[in-house]
Amino acid sequence: MVSSAGAAVGASLAGARAASAAGRPARTARVVLVRDEKSLGDDLAVDTEVLRRMVEQAVVRLTGEQTPQRAWLSLFRPGDVIGLVPTPHLNPTHDEVVDVVRGSLAAAGIAPDAIRMANGGPAKAEACTALIAMPALKAHWLTGIGTVLKCYIMYSGKPRDYHVEDSANLGRIWNLPHVKGKTRLVLVDALRPLCDKGPQPDPRYLWPYRGIIAGIDPVAVEAVGLRIIEAKRTALNGGPWPLSPPPICVQAADEVYGLGTSRWDEITLERIGWDKDLLLA
Amino acid sequence: MRPLPGSVGVFRLAGPPLQVRASGIFDYMNGAGELYLGYRFELLEAAEFEAVGQPRILVERYLMGSSDDAFGVLSTDWGGEPVDLTGSSRAPGWPPRALYGAGLLRLRSGPIFARVMADRETAAARAAVLDLGRAIVGGGGTDAPPAVIGALPATLARDLALQRDRSVFFRSHLILNSVYFLSHANILALGTEAAAVAAQYRRPAAGSPAVHVIVIHYPAAETAAAARHSFAEAYLGVGTLAAAGSGGVAAARVEDGWVGLGIAGEFLALAFGCGDESEARSAVAQAVAALAPPEVRRE
Numbered sequence: 001m002v003s004s005a006g007a008a009v010g011a012s013l014a015g016a017r018a019a020s021a022a023g024r025p026a027r028t029a030r031v032v033l034v035r036d037e038k039s040l041g042d043d044l045a046v047d048t049e050v051l052r053r054m055v056e057q058a059v060v061r062l063t064g065e066q067t068p069q070r071a072w073l074s075l076f077r078p079g080d081v082i083g084l085v086p087t088p089h090l091n092p093t094h095d096e097v098v099d100v101v102r103g104s105l106a107a108a109g110i111a112p113d114a115i116r117m118a119n120g121g122p123a124k125a126e127a128c129t130a131l132i133a134m135p136a137l138k139a140h141w142l143t144g145i146g147t148v149l150k151c152y153i154m155y156s157g158k159p160r161d162y163h164v165e166d167s168a169n170l171g172r173i174w175n176l177p178h179v180k181g182k183t184r185l186v187l188v189d190a191l192r193p194l195c196d197k198g199p200q201p202d203p204r205y206l207w208p209y210r211g212i213i214a215g216i217d218p219v220a221v222e223a224v225g226l227r228i229i230e231a232k233r234t235a236l237n238g239g240p241w242p243l244s245p246p247p248i249c250v251q252a253a254d255e256v257y258g259l260g261t262s263r264w265d266e267i268t269l270e271r272i273g274w275d276k277d278l279l280l281a
Numbered sequence: 282m283r284p285l286p287g288s289v290g291v292f293r294l295a296g297p298p299l300q301v302r303a304s305g306i307f308d309y310m311n312g313a314g315e316l317y318l319g320y321r322f323e324l325l326e327a328a329e330f331e332a333v334g335q336p337r338i339l340v341e342r343y344l345m346g347s348s349d350d351a352f353g354v355l356s357t358d359w360g361g362e363p364v365d366l367t368g369s370s371r372a373p374g375w376p377p378r379a380l381y382g383a384g385l386l387r388l389r390s391g392p393i394f395a396r397v398m399a400d401r402e403t404a405a406a407r408a409a410v411l412d413l414g415r416a417i418v419g420g421g422g423t424d425a426p427p428a429v430i431g432a433l434p435a436t437l438a439r440d441l442a443l444q445r446d447r448s449v450f451f452r453s454h455l456i457l458n459s460v461y462f463l464s465h466a467n468i469l470a471l472g473t474e475a476a477a478v479a480a481q482y483r484r485p486a487a488g489s490p491a492v493h494v495i496v497i498h499y500p501a502a503e504t505a506a507a508a509r510h511s512f513a514e515a516y517l518g519v520g521t522l523a524a525a526g527s528g529g530v531a532a533a534r535v536e537d538g539w540v541g542l543g544i545a546g547e548f549l550a551l552a553f554g555c556g557d558e559s560e561a562r563s564a565v566a567q568a569v570a571a572l573a574p575p576e577v578r579r580e
Contacts, residue, residue: 044401090310141459142312163312163455167465197358200313203383203398204360244462 027261028268029220032061035211035274040191044208046096055100055187058214061270072108075184076130082110083118083128085151087136090199093189097134101187125155126178133186133218137193137225143167144247145229146198148186148222155179171253174218186221188213195232207232210274219253219260220267226250231279282326282342282393286416290409292330292338301325319453320353321346321473330409336400340413343394348424349476351389353450357459364411366418375445376426379414386410390418429478429498434571438563440484441492447481461493468515470508474500493553496568502546509544532561541565545573
């Protein structure tokens, strides 16, 4: 009996020289999800003070430090040039999330000229010694999910190559010399995610989740975001509504590129704050 | 394209429209551009409307390769409230020309596909969005759906009924994958010269699984034959075709049911998720019979 779409997915991973899943070492990852009902008003305006508390609570809980200042300083080395990498358009990262991160870094004593926007081609990553990936949570019609792993697509220099069968190879970008090892924090804007038709916005599939997802392991953070999207789709559809094409980039980032874990049993998820419609069992 | 009104309701045009051609669509919308290129996109005109205390309204008018292509973009999602933009007192028929939901209006008018979207839905924004839709349509007539859509059989054997709101016209394998994933590779040799439909059929019983039927009209019989071979090799195993012969119906069991594969000249038909071999064979035979002209079926 021939396997159908499953074989197609497997073939894509094999095409990327997949290591044996059985030989992969066990991994663990912590991810923090903070939600606050007051972060977005009914008019979808962001309450920046509430957002600041959410972001700082996330980094404190993630790092285990006592204060936001210590938390930020624990993530960076003296002299680091820190690049912020938000989603620039089409369901972009909220400007307020970027502003809050900038402000919080500055309050920790990091010089403003050490913080720069790092969207763009490879040269933007080359100019930084540290990166904060700050994508907005969204599904993507070409890659299944278009959030964490896709955040650095412009650093490849050939973004269109990663929209077709090479979407399995998005993780490869994170191992490029000018990117590898620089990501100190992944902070996902889940204030108003998009669960279908991404990246082009469609208000039918946008909803006010009012969350921030933080982690060091980009694959684990992506896996949490993916669960939220999948659960929302199921809730909207009244039954399973799988992403098509399937988000093979997540498994590949784990098993081929060794960027982190996509396995739910290896992820410790700490949930803080508002729990209505959490979508995570 | 005809100019948009300078104002609608309390909203004013915020500046001159932006024009984007195919070569620049990725700069405008990154990977979303592949959707429109898959339907032979030629030109986009984007404009914004604004009003104090109201959400922004973005109007995007896409000039596609043909009215079939504009239909295709709309068909990728039949969700939303059908709306009549022509001023007729009759309820919109099927297939709808315009769909509205949550502040987003999507419509087709000749070769134009348009999105009119308010950042969030207010009463004034909704009214303005619909008025802008009327301005775009401009009282024009309704275009017939693509031939492959219109020719789909309403029923297949064993009470399988066409789910018309799950019928998608497409040309590109990327769009097929967003509807029914087969492979990241283009194993059906799809491209802008093909005209295809992906449709769902279901039995009346609640929760009955769907049978997915794909019919593709290629520009030449040789292309259809090559696609048949490429698909069979990638998805079914080459031996499946050997048993069927060069023009016969082939069937094979896969992970999620039986797959049927039929060909007649320029037409290729596939059926997925069939309950057994007989259903798979009859589904593709019926699809080919409905779409391919008699003289082609006799070849």
